[in-house]
Amino acid sequence: MLEQLKREVYEANMQLPKLGLVTFTWGNVSGIDRKQGLYVIKPSGVDYEKLTPEDMVVVNLKGEVVEGKLNPSSDTPTHTYLYNHFPKIGGIVHTHSPWAVSFAAANMDIPALNTTHADTFYTDVPAANALTKEEIAEDYEGNTGKTIVQTFQDRHLDYEATPAALVSQHGPFAWGETAAKAVYNAKVLEVVAQEDFHTFELTHRSSELPQYLLDKHYYRKHGKNAYYGQTNAQSKTHAKRK
């Protein structure tokens, strides 16, 4: 069942150690088949070297395991909540990558200070509201998803334009149209977190990216007038042939 998606999610998981985003087994990627309402996620606590595509666990949108010999990631309820409330995402990744965790530990947003940030994230990446003692006791992982969604609602953020969030004193979640795109966004987040940290070390002056530069970079890559890369070149060629 979902063999192709299992392979994609397996490969996306294997990118995490290669990109320096995980230590030991601290991370997980999932990817969803929206038509079937099923998603595929890494099993809990399995070493990346030992992981195989067949180990991936199939889960439904109620968070129930549909297929798999191993237990799914302990963060599965967070993934379930995000898939249910962010209906256009196709993949989710969670890591404990150290620069993003540093901002999460400080309970600070990762601010938009440079164009690398603006190429992928249209706003500051928000630090989600911290969970209460009761929320942690009641349903820790489910409420982790809930506080991310609530933070996006409270701050009128668009989850497609800003495809990541920090969980307070914990770490980042990132998402995207596919599992591979979610991993890409998680890596960009880690890079900009490191850059922001160094910018703060270098200057105490405000380094906020002006809105016109943020707009320029974000919309160069996203939306109907995007022109970065080769996609447009191809479509122009096709248009000429008609």
Ligand SMILES: [Zn+2]
């Ligand atoms: Zn975690």
